Amino acid sequence: xxxxxxxxxTDISTTVCLYRACFAEPPWFEHFLPNEVVDDxxxxxxxxxxxxxxxxxxxxxxxxxAGFPLQDKPEVLKLVNDPEAYYLAxxxxxxxxxxxxxxxxxxxxxxxxxxQMGYRRAIVRTSVEQPAILALYSSFxxxxxxxxxxxxxKVIEGVEQMAPDTRVILVGTVPT
Numbered sequence: 496x497x498x499x500x501x502x503x504x505t506d507i508s509t510t511v512c513l514y515r516a517c518f519a520e521p522p523w524f525e526h527f528l529p530n531e532v533v534d535d536x537x538x539x540x541x542x543x544x545x546x547x548x549x550x551x552x553x554x555x556x557x558x559x560x561a562g563f564p565l566q567d568k569p570e571v572l573k574l575v576n577d578p579e580a581y582y583l584a585x586x587x588x589x590x591x592x593x594x595x596x597x598x599x600x601x602x603x604x605x606x607x608x609x610x611q612m613g614y615r616r617a618i619v620r621t622s623v624e625q626p627a628i629l630a631l632y633s634s635f636x637x638x639x640x641x642x643x644x645x646x647x648x649k650v651i652e653g654v655e656q657m658a659p660d661t662r663v664i665l666v667g668t669v670p671t
Contacts, residue, residue: 496597498604501547501559503540507533509556510549517587522624524649524658539584542567546608550588550597557592560601561585562609565618574641574664581614581669586628598631603670606635610669617669623661637667 501510511532518525539545542563550558565572565580572578583605588598609617619637621628641664649658 496550496552496557498548498550498600501536501540501549501561503537506549506551506556507536510536510559513556513589514559514585514587517589519650520590522622522660524651525647526650526655536561539563544581544609544612544614546605548601548604548608550592550601558588558597558601559585560587560605562605562617564614571618571620571643571664574643575618575666577616577618577666579614580616580618580666581609581612583617583619593627599634602631602635606669610671615669617667619665619667620662621665623663629663629665632665632667635667635670637665640664640666 511529514532515527515529518527536547539547539561545561545563547561548559549556562581562583565575565582566578568582568584571582586598586601606617619632620643643662643664645660645662646657647660649656651658
């Protein structure tokens with residue numbers, strides 16, 4: 496298994512499929528069109544100081560992690576008011592790799608890169624219904640700073656609906 500920078504020319508198809516599959520699962524139940532995900536991924540790649548990593552096993556993307564300066568995520572910036580922080584935007588891991596330590600490796604590699612860019616604080620937003628993610632970031636010293644009630648488009652038991660969710664905003668120091 497190798498962790499490396501996302502390469503749209505070789506990774507876009509499997510990364511989009513993995514992302515869509517991961518976020519279609521509970522508790523997210525989110526349905527994204529492939530072109531929406533491609534647009535988001537290319538937007539992230541185009542930002543100054545963005546990081547987009549993939550983990551690859553046998554030429555197949557099995558995990559992804561992306562981030563960018565918090566200034567580029569205004570709806571979260573207004574909740575934490577820390578324009579010097581880095582936003583840890585995405586983390587997704589293929590189901591059969593969960594629990595293997597891969598997510599932790601992806602986070603650590605992302606920390607290495609953003610620390611090299613000079614960032615010392617980071618923000619992550621997840622759901623209250625993601626205890627594994629909350630525990631993982633807590634193990635790096637992240638603490639809850641704020642909450643955000645949102646409604647998002649979900650497909651639950653085949654029915655598309657707008658459903659409520661409470662997002663947790665965690666803040667932490669980028670480890671050395």
